[in-house]
Amino acid sequence: MEPDKIPWEDSLLERKTERDLKDIRRTAVAFANSVYPGHVATILIGECDDGLVPGITNADKMQRDVRVELEKIYPAIVFRQRPYEKDGKTCLRIEIEYSGDTPHFGDAAWVRKGNESVKASAEMFEKLISLRSAVTRELNAVGRQKGHTVVECRVSRFNGY
Numbered sequence: 001m002e003p004d005k006i007p008w009e010d011s012l013l014e015r016k017t018e019r020d021l022k023d024i025r026r027t028a029v030a031f032a033n034s035v036y037p038g039h040v041a042t043i044l045i046g047e048c049d050d051g052l053v054p055g056i057t058n059a060d061k062m063q064r065d066v067r068v069e070l071e072k073i074y075p076a077i078v079f080r081q082r083p084y085e086k087d088g089k090t091c092l093r094i095e096i097e098y099s100g101d102t103p104h105f106g107d108a109a110w111v112r113k114g115n116e117s118v119k120a121s122a123e124m125f126e127k128l129i130s131l132r133s134a135v136t137r138e139l140n141a142v143g144r145q146k147g148h149t150v151v152e153c154r155v156s157r158f159n160g161y
Contacts, residue, residue, distance in 0.1 A: 012039060015047045018056045025069045028096055029106045032077040037098040046091030055089025062092050070094075074108050074125070075101040103129075 009015060011034060014027055024043070031041035045066070046056040056062050063081055070079055078097040083090055108119040109128060120128065 009049060012041045013044070014042070015044045015049050017048060017054055018046060018062070021045070021065075024066060025072060025106045028070050028077060028079065028094070029073055029104045031096045032073065032079075032099060032104045033102050035096060035098050037100075039098065041096040043094040043096070044091060045094065046089060047086065053087040053089050053091065055086075055091055056083075059083040059090050059092060066092070066094060073104050073106060075099070075104060075122075077104055 012031070014031075016024070016027075027043060031043070035041045045062065047053050063083070066081060070077065076099070078099045079094060081092055081094045083092050085091070109125050110117050111120045111124055111128075112118075
């Protein structure tokens with residue numbers, strides 16, 4: 001890569017401006033669900049894709065706002081944030097590591113309890129994951145018997161076959 005060229009965004013790097021933070025939680029969840037052990041995903045707030053650096057206006061407030069949003073993720077993700085200077089402007093770097101607790105959700109998992117929707121407890125969340133794993137194991141076994149892939153089995157099951 002040429003020294004004066006900015007690396008493009010990829011599966012582990014995202015740039016955002018201060019105005020473009022409405023989906024910060026969704027981006028963090030996607031990174032937390034995609035990053036491999038030993039790797040780090042990075043969100044750079046205050047940098048544009050084209051190399052411009054507008055920076056951020058208040059690093060303390062930005063860190064607080066980001067923390068509040070990322071702490072809504074369930075199960076909790078492993079992240080750290082720190083301000084840095086680039087082209088004389090203050091920016092914020094958020095690093096997200098593999099947590100071992102995937103999948104993560106940007107909002108709580110919801111379940112029905114009687115006639116109302118309630119946030120799933122940690123115990124219920126584990127049951128949901130176990131149920132999903134059991135269905136996947138069942139589909140794998142059926143698929144191997146019939147010589148199909150898991151995706152083909154899911155489509156067949158969905159279509160009533």
